[in-house]
Amino acid sequence: MTEPAAPHAASFDIAENSAAGAGGRLFQPVGAWILAQASDLDIQLARLDPATTPGLRIDGGRLTQLDTAGAWLLVRLARRLEVQHGKVEFVNFDPSHATLLERVAEVEPEVEPLNAARPNGLTTFLARIGAATIGVGTQARDLVGFLGLAMITLGRSLKQPHRFRLTALVSQIEKTGLDAMPIVGLLTFLIGVVLAYQGAETLRGFGAEIYTVNLLGVSILRELGILITAIIVAGRSGSAFTAQIGTMKVNQEVDAMQTMGLDPVEVLVLPRMLALIVTLPLLTFFANIMGLLGGGVICMVLLDISPDQYMRQLANTTDISHFWVGMIKAPFFAVIIALVGCFEGLRVSGSAESVGRLTTQSVVEAIFLVIIADAAFSILFQLMGI
Amino acid sequence: MAQPETIIEVTGLRTQFGRSVIHDDLDFTVRRGEVMGVVGGSGTGKSVLLKEIIGLITPAAGTIRVLGGDVLNDEAAMQRARESWGVLFQDGALFSSLTVAENIQVPMRERGGLSQTLMDDLARVKLALVGLPADAGPKFPSELSGGMRKRAGLARALALDPALLFLDEPTAGLDPIGAADFDTLIRNLQQSLGLTVVMVTHDLDSLVAVTDRISALVDKKVVVGTIAELMEQDHPWLRSYFHGARARQVAGMAAPNVEKR
Numbered sequence: 001m002t003e004p005a006a007p008h009a010a011s012f013d014i015a016e017n018s019a020a021g022a023g024g025r026l027f028q029p030v031g032a033w034i035l036a037q038a039s040d041l042d043i044q045l046a047r048l049d050p051a052t053t054p055g056l057r058i059d060g061g062r063l064t065q066l067d068t069a070g071a072w073l074l075v076r077l078a079r080r081l082e083v084q085h086g087k088v089e090f091v092n093f094d095p096s097h098a099t100l101l102e103r104v105a106e107v108e109p110e111v112e113p114l115n116a117a118r119p120n121g122l123t124t125f126l127a128r129i130g131a132a133t134i135g136v137g138t139q140a141r142d143l144v145g146f147l148g149l150a151m152i153t154l155g156r157s158l159k160q161p162h163r164f165r166l167t168a169l170v171s172q173i174e175k176t177g178l179d180a181m182p183i184v185g186l187l188t189f190l191i192g193v194v195l196a197y198q199g200a201e202t203l204r205g206f207g208a209e210i211y212t213v214n215l216l217g218v219s220i221l222r223e224l225g226i227l228i229t230a231i232i233v234a235g236r237s238g239s240a241f242t243a244q245i246g247t248m249k250v251n252q253e254v255d256a257m258q259t260m261g262l263d264p265v266e267v268l269v270l271p272r273m274l275a276l277i278v279t280l281p282l283l284t285f286f287a288n289i290m291g292l293l294g295g296g297v298i299c300m301v302l303l304d305i306s307p308d309q310y311m312r313q314l315a316n317t318t319d320i321s322h323f324w325v326g327m328i329k330a331p332f333f334a335v336i337i338a339l340v341g342c343f344e345g346l347r348v349s350g351s352a353e354s355v356g357r358l359t360t361q362s363v364v365e366a367i368f369l370v371i372i373a374d375a376a377f378s379i380l381f382q383l384m385g386i
Numbered sequence: 387m388a389q390p391e392t393i394i395e396v397t398g399l400r401t402q403f404g405r406s407v408i409h410d411d412l413d414f415t416v417r418r419g420e421v422m423g424v425v426g427g428s429g430t431g432k433s434v435l436l437k438e439i440i441g442l443i444t445p446a447a448g449t450i451r452v453l454g455g456d457v458l459n460d461e462a463a464m465q466r467a468r469e470s471w472g473v474l475f476q477d478g479a480l481f482s483s484l485t486v487a488e489n490i491q492v493p494m495r496e497r498g499g500l501s502q503t504l505m506d507d508l509a510r511v512k513l514a515l516v517g518l519p520a521d522a523g524p525k526f527p528s529e530l531s532g533g534m535r536k537r538a539g540l541a542r543a544l545a546l547d548p549a550l551l552f553l554d555e556p557t558a559g560l561d562p563i564g565a566a567d568f569d570t571l572i573r574n575l576q577q578s579l580g581l582t583v584v585m586v587t588h589d590l591d592s593l594v595a596v597t598d599r600i601s602a603l604v605d606k607k608v609v610v611g612t613i614a615e616l617m618e619q620d621h622p623w624l625r626s627y628f629h630g631a632r633a634r635q636v637a638g639m640a641a642p643n644v645e646k647r
Contacts, residue, residue, distance in 0.1 A: 035547050038508075039499045067547035068579065069504075072511045099578040107514040351528045353482040 010037035010070070012044070013062075026059040026091075027077070033063060033070025041073055048077070056081055060093030071097075071104040078105075146343045147335075150273060153265045168271035176237040176272075177279030181286060184232050188287040191224055192216065192294025200302055209303045213310060216295035217318030225288040226326045227374060230333040233280060234366035238341035241272050242362040245345025246355035254346070264346065273338035280334035281327055288326065321386055329377055333370050340366040391418040393550060393582050394439060399448035401434055408434055410606040412448070418549075421576055421583040423593045426603030427623055432586045435603070436552055439584070440473055453549070469497070472548040476555050478539030480527040486513070486538045487523035493545040512541040517571055533564045537571075544575070551576075553585040557592050569595040602627075 010031040033041065058074060060066075078088040090101055119127070157164050199215040245268055248254050254264050292314070299305040305313070344362035348354050394416040401408040408431035416422045426432045437443040439450055441457060441464055449456060453470060455463025480489045487509040494505050510520055516537040527535055536556065543551060556572065557565035569592050576583050576596075587593060593600060593613060600616055601608045604623050609616065617628045 035494075035497075035500075038504060039501065042501065042504050068511055068515065068544070069508055069547060072507060076507065096578075096580055103515060103574075103578050104511055107511050108520060351482050353528070 010034070010041055012041075014056075025056050027056050028059045028062050029070070029074060030062045032065035033073065034065050034067045035069040038069040038073060041070070045073060045077055056085065057089045057091050059091050060097055063094065063097060066094075066097045066100060068100065068104055071100045072107070074101065075105050075107070143339065143343055147339055149265055150269055150339060150342075153263065154270060154273075157266055157270060163266070165267065165271050168267070169275055172271050172275030173279055175240070176233065176275050177282060180233060180236055180279075180283060183236070184229055184283050184287050185290045187232060188220075188225060188228055188291040189294035191228055192220060192291035192296075193298050195219060195224070195291075196295035196298035197302065200298065204303075210305070210313060212295070212299060212303065213305070213313040214317045216292060216299075217314050218322055220291040220295065221288055221318065221322040221326050223326065223374070225291055226284045226329050226333065227370070228291075229280065229284045229287045230330075230337065230370045231367055233276065233283065233334075234337045234341075234370060235363055237276065238337045238366045239359050239363045241338065241341030242345040242348075242359045243355060245342055246348035246358060249346065249348040250350070250352055250355060268345075269338070269342040272342055273335060276334035276338040277331050280337075281330035284327060284330045288323070325377075325381055325386060329374065332373060332377075336369045336373060337366045340369060392416070393418045393453060394584070395449075395451040396435075396439065397449050399435075399438065399450070400446045401431060401438065401443075402446045407606060409445070409603075412603075412607050414601055414608050414610075416582060416584055418582055419580060420598040421573075421585060421596050423597035423600040424584065424586045424603065425588070425593065425600060425627065430603040430606075432603055433554060436554055436584065436586050440471065440552060441468075469546065470548055471550040471552060472543030472546065473552045474536070474539045474543045474554065474556060476558060477532070478527065478535040480535060480538055480542065482527050485524050485526055486518075486530070486541075489527070489538065490542045490545050493542065497546060508545075509541075512544055513538075515544065515575065516541045517567075533560050533568070536560070536568065540571075540575075544579070547579065549580075549582060551581050551583045553583065553587075555586055555588065557587065557589045562591070565589060565591060566595070572596055 010029070010033050012030055013028045014025055031037075058078060074090075078090070081088045090098070093101065196212055196216055199212045200209055203209050203211050203215070245254070248268075254268075257264055257267060296307060296310045299310050300307060341362050344358040344365070348358055392415050394414070396412065396414040399409050399412040399414070401412075408429075412435075414435065424432050424435065434443060438445050439452065439457075444458070450458050452463070452467040455466055457464045457467050480486070481492065484492070487506070490509040490512050491505045494500050494508065500508075509523060513520060513523055518534060518537050518541065522530065522534065522538065527538065530538060540553075540556075553572070557568050560568060572583065572585070573596050575581060583596075585592070585597065597613075599610060599612055601610045602616060602624055604621050609619060609621065609624065611619075613628070616624055619625070
């Protein structure tokens with residue numbers, strides 16, 4: 001391998017070969033047949049007409065460098081010529097180049113893919129709709145099944161309270177509740193600000209600024225407090241559940257747990273679900289206060305409603321039932337978020353890539369289900385006349 | 387080749403993480419066309435040395451020259467070096483969102499200038515070279531077994547016909563038969579493609595089957611030699627490594643093969 005620093009150029013010649021008898025010709029690759037030149041050589045070789053070159057032999061005497069790309073081009077050329085003229089010989093190659101050619105020549109010719117009959121667009125479209133529908137159905141069935149499993153496990157561990165994992169529960173309460181307070185507080189405060197600001201602007205037109213307080217009371221206590229909190233918790237803790245459990249699944253920690261007789265639902269799912277059942281109502285309460293506070297600040301600044309007046313108006317006009325309507329939804333949303341998060345986490349299999357995919361899916365699904373449940377609650381309360 | 391050309395030259399290398407010194411005034415050279423094994427106990431910095439040479443970790447002091455260029459200080463030399471080496475990571479490190487064939491084509495695409503047909507052809511050539519069936523091409527890495535993933539990773543490392551190949555524990559996690567096959571594969575490829583190979587390994591079978599020389603990392607430095615030379619060394623770690631029951635067994639079994647070669 002002591003070739004001079006090659007002037008990286010490659011080409012080929014076709015020479016008459018007197019030694020091989022009449023019509024014998026030599027194809028001579030020249031220079032460095034390497035990847036860097038492969039593109040040019042490919043184009044040049046494509047122009048070569050096999051019909052004009054009978055009895056060709058490939059002569060490696062003038063090659064300076066050969067790599068797999070170059071070798072492949074030669075092998076491919078030989079195969080093309082063989083179709084018309086029979087066996088093409090490789091002669092005069094450097095031993096190392098010859099070994100490489102032999103190895104590359106073992107590559108099987110391309111097999112045409114058999115699925116030539118491509119399905120048409122409409123069929124594919126319908127098939128995808130069908131597959132997605134079945135997917136959603138199976139997913140819903142499995143999720144309901146998982147809810148049942150979690151409830152059975154919960155019932156069993158209530159019967160044997162000593163098996164209950166208190167440390168895990170407290171740790172989860174801290175992570176999902178306490179640590180979420182700043183973001184939940186800030187966001188609901190801002191929502192209160194925005195709501196009061198927009199409400200005041202519109203209501204001022206009717207001279208009814210004071211009703212801004214009613215607007216705030218009803219909307220925050222009844223809907224926004226719980227909904228914003230649930231969405232933040234789904235994005236924050238639901239995704240964390242999926243990622244944590246999913247990673248454990250990838251590392252086979254969940255398998256290890258099962259072989260030791262530990263039930264993953266009991267160890268992983270229950271503490272998370274119970275933690276959210278505890279923290280989501282508390283966070284909602286906190287969110288309600290912060291939202292009303294944000295609205296109150298705007299009322300004071302923009303509408304000259306004093307804090308005292310604000311409190312009185314709120315207490316007189318907003319029925320306590322609005323507060324309870326909001327709060328009663330919290331544990332249900334908590335179960336939805338925790339179940340979806342854990343369920344998607346346990347569905348992780350094999351690759352790390354699926355952790356990311358299922359985490360996204362878990363957040364989207366949890367928020368979707370929370371809003372569906374919220375709508376269902378609205379209809380229920382409407383029917384009950386609350 | 388009377389005067390073998392030096393392809394990697396590491397001099398005075400010092401590596402430090404916080405207060406713990408991993409390498410101290412370490413010298414390491416690899417000649418063109420040889421297979422260099424790198425061994426050492428856990429935590430002696432085998433993989434760290436490899437990562438320093440390929441530019442993933444910057445050492446505290448010392449120079450690293452690859453193909454004559456100072457890769458630590460000269461970005462152009464680093465770029466040239468990157469184009470002339472392939473790296474096989476422990477579990478293949480294939481991009482999980484791409485098929486095997488697309489994985490092999492990533493370096494080719496990055497380099498540019500090749501038609502899709504030619505890249506498809508070359509991907510098939512590489513697959514065949516590493517002993518994978520052609521139908522592995524359209525599969526995703528997650529659909530392959532560990533051994534096949536390693537082969538696919540090797541195919542990707544060979545995508546640009548590198549002069550230099552780095553292997554990080556190529557046989558770790560393979561069964562003995564799979565590991566032996568992989569060793570044979572590396573030896574064959576090394577001979578037919580004229581590669582220079584640097585191979586970090588724990589596997590004595592691999593060392594015996596594949597390597598020309600071995601660099602053992604002991605006392606923050608490198609002791610280099612052939613297996614026979616290292617077996618005569620007195621250092622306690624080298625003694626226990628090359629004279630353990632397992633080592634004697636391997637040496638005994640593999641001796642005839644070594645003769646044949």
